[in-house]
Amino acid sequence: MPQRENEVESMSSATADPRPRAVVSGGAVTVAGWRCRDCAHPMTHEVLRCPVCRGGTGAAAFSPQGEVFASTCLRIRVPGHEPPFAMAYLLLDDGPRVLVHTEGEQPLRVGSRAVITSITADGDLVAAGCEQEES
Amino acid sequence: MSAVVYGVGTTKFGRQPGRSGSSLGQEAILEALGDAGVDSVDAVYAGTVFGAPGTAQRALQDAGITAVPVLTFENACATSSTAFHEARHAVMSGRYERVLCLGIETMTSSFDGPITPEVTDSEGRAGLALPGVYALVASRYAYLHGLDTKALAQLAVKNRRHGSFNPRAQHGKEVTLEEVLASRMVADPLTLYQCCDISDAATAAVVGVPRGNDRDVRIAGSALRSGRLWDHRSTQPWGYELMGEVAAAAWEDAGIGPEEIDLFEVHDAFTIGELTATEALGLTAPGGGADLVLSGHTALGGRQPVNPSGGLLSRGHPLGATGLAQIAEAVWQLRGDAGGRQVEGARVAAVETMGGGTAGIDGNGCVVVVLGG
Structure with missing residues (x-):
């Protein structure tokens, strides 16, 4: 998939894009989000106060690595997405849970490790599994 | 009053x-x-x-x-x-x-095919159509409890059999286990016959x-609420805890527990939706949903039929009309007017509807209603 070399926010529709933001720098991806200053609750989108403890929030950067929470492969028509495409919830280390696309048709194994490797030209996060495919 | x-x-x-x-x-x-x-x-x-x-x-x-x-x-x-x-x-x-x-x-005037994901929603914008939402439920459920895809498919066979007795159903034809498993994959592990149709x-x-x-027909109890935050802290599949919380409130309101319910109409927009609903509503322990199907407990003639109408899998799913379709079935059953799909001796029925689609919470809203008694 094509990879953006700059921040997704530069997309013309970025202000209305509700998806998590990521930054690619020197080939490394960081997920840009927010965190509560009081309870450390991590979030992928900006809020006026922490939804958990009502504390103030500030910008935060999250690791692109995490554990697969659930996964599937969609094989139906979805506007802007060519089937089949695999997706997974990725539980970022010390961060929020994000929905990512994954390469190929085989959903990543739940409980396995994965890392966000790129962002598509359209702004979807793309992750790859960290383990060898088990036959 | x-x-x-x-x-x-x-x-x-x-x-x-x-x-x-x-x-x-x-x-x-x-x-x-x-x-x-x-x-x-x-x-x-x-x-x-x-x-x-x-x-x-x-x-x-x-x-x-x-x-x-x-x-x-x-x-x-x-x-x-x-x-x-x-x-x-x-x-x-x-x-x-x-x-x-x-x-x-x-x-059908709004969509050529499946419901288009909502682009103002973070997960909808990423392409997560509703079959994907429930496929991810199945994935998480399988991780927690194990999931026999044949048992899941058998649930579709059950509901389509029930629907064959429902003259108002969109899909009133029975299907076999082989047909369900062989129907095209929509979102792994959910095949076409495990997904409701738009209607x-x-x-x-x-x-x-x-x-x-x-x-x-007496309305014995009901409860409604929206989902709590469903985020990195959650271990359960989407919607599971909301269904359980609302059901518990409805049972308390009605003074009736799930073991006393003669029939259920639950939200089987996808097979896994009924499986998790039966557990969340308390018909069985977590992980026991497949056994309810395989044992016949939830089939017509079983101890507690679930979706005797054929459910959304047979009836189709006109979103804003579905809840009252479930209520109507419960009323017909409790009056003894359900024809070939009548649950014998039905006295108390429960209805569960799960509304979803908003990323970040455990469901837009869930309603559980207890009727009769």
Whole structure:
């Protein structure tokens, strides 16, 4: 998939894009989000106060690595997405849970490790599994 | 003050692109009013998800219901269940003596195929269509409990068999286990026959104060709430904890537990939805849903039939009309009017509708209603 070399926010529709933001720098991806200053609750989108403890929030950067929470492969028509495409919830280390696309048709194994490797030209996060495919 | 159901009405379910919301609505309204034996109501609590502004009023004026308060609700798949729950409370509080509940959805005029994900939602924008939402539920469930895909497919066989006795169902033909498993994959592990179809339909119910009519069906309890944050702290599949929380509230409200329920109509938009619902509602322990299907416990003739109507898998899923379709089935069952799909000796029924689609919470809204008893 094509990879953006700059921040997704530069997309013309970025202000209305509700998806998590990521930054690619020197080939490394960081997920840009927010965190509560009081309870450390991590979030992928900006809020006026922490939804958990009502504390103030500030910008935060999250690791692109995490554990697969659930996964599937969609094989139906979805506007802007060519089937089949695999997706997974990725539980970022010390961060929020994000929905990512994954390469190929085989959903990543739940409980396995994965890392966000790129962002598509359209702004979807793309992750790859960290383990060898088990036959 | 308590509230009862005076009457219910529905159109047939299916792809009816030639029919307007008003045409469908009138049919359901007039059947419900006739079934209730009334010709007027004090208010209308309507619901539609994709309908245009004024959808309810257009149908109501054509049915001769005017000059009353009309409120239109939207709560995703739980839209008309929400209207029903609120109508019940409006009657119980004494605000109205008689409320018409109405659900209208004309989906084939809105979508060529499956429902298009909502682009203002973070997960919808990423392409997560609803079959994907439930496929991820199945994935997480399988991780927690193990999941036999054949048992999941058997659930579709069960509901489609039930639906073969339902003359209003969109898909009234039985399917075999082999056909379910061989139908094309929609979102792993859910095959086509494990996914409900979009549908055009309208549904209605009249809720009112008790009037001493034997045909009226008591609303024993109901509960509604939206999901809590469903984020990195959550270990359960999407929607599971919300269903459990709402069910517990409904059981408490009704003073009736799940073991006393004779039949359930639950939200089987996808097979895994019924499986998790049966566990969340307390028919069995977590992880026991597949055994309920394989043992026949939840089939017609079993101890506690689930979705005797055929469920959404057979009936189709006109979003804003589905909740009242479930209520209508429960009413017909409790009156002994369900024909070939009648649950023998049905005295108490429970309805569960799960509305979803918003990323970050455990469901837009879930409603559980207990009827009869």
